[in-house]
Amino acid sequence: MAEEHEESFRSTDESTKIEEDAEKQPDVAKIQSPQTPTITFNEQEILSEQFQNYLRIAEAFMKTLKRPKDIEICTNLLRKVQRLNDSKHIEVKRNNNAFFRYCLKVLKWTSDNQPLELYQQWYRNKELVEGPSESRTWLEDNKSYMALKSLKDGTNIIYAAVCDEPSAGWQDGGLNILAKRGACSRN
Structure with a gap:
């Protein structure tokens, strides 16, 4: 039993020696080269920039909509999402951007699947002219x-x-x- 105790004592001595050697080695992660400047990103800035990109995409999709009610719904939705984006809480911004991504999918589908023939019958201006x-x-x-x-x-x-x-x-x-x-x- 004494031999086992000596072996465990030696193994802790060896691990201590390995740790001391590691401390003497230069830490590669801590060395900064002058060529790569350190850039820190604020998550709120990233989320705000992401939101602005989503907003530009949504406005482009909105221009393809033909039905006046679709345009009105889209405008109201964009207004509400913009109000939520003004929040200072990061979690609200994250959830807002996730919801906005979903809205973009819905807008794209709506834009691609508009029944244009039906809209032309409903909203034609021919009656106003004739x-x-x-x-x-x-x-x-x-x-x-x-x-x-x-x-x-x-x-x-x-x-x-x-x-x-x-x-x-x-x-x-x-x-x-x-x-x-x-x-x-x-x-």
Whole structure:
């Protein structure tokens, strides 16, 4: 047992000697060469710069949106995210940037998958240039007549009539009679 104790004592002596030799060696990590200046980064600065880059990307995506409601939603969202970015807490900035990355994915998807044909039908300005549009038709029984007039403000007037004899000619002036009475005075 005494021999084991001596061996453990020698091993601690050897480890102490190794540690002393290591202290005599120059520490490579502590040596700084004059060619590489030490640069320290503040995490808040990095997060703020990252946010500004995300903001530029979001504004570029926003310019590709066609639907006015999408543009309004995007503008409001950017305003709220900018308010959160003004926080002094690093954790808030980290979470804000993570959320903003997700928002950018949603914006990209929205920009790539816009139903442009549908938006053109909904938001075309042709009605504003040409004025109100009219559509009229006889129904299958040749006794019922319907007419539709779309106005500039998006309202529609529907005119419907039923008669036994379609040769009376009232169908030709149905919307005109309504216009004279003031029902169509919004155009």
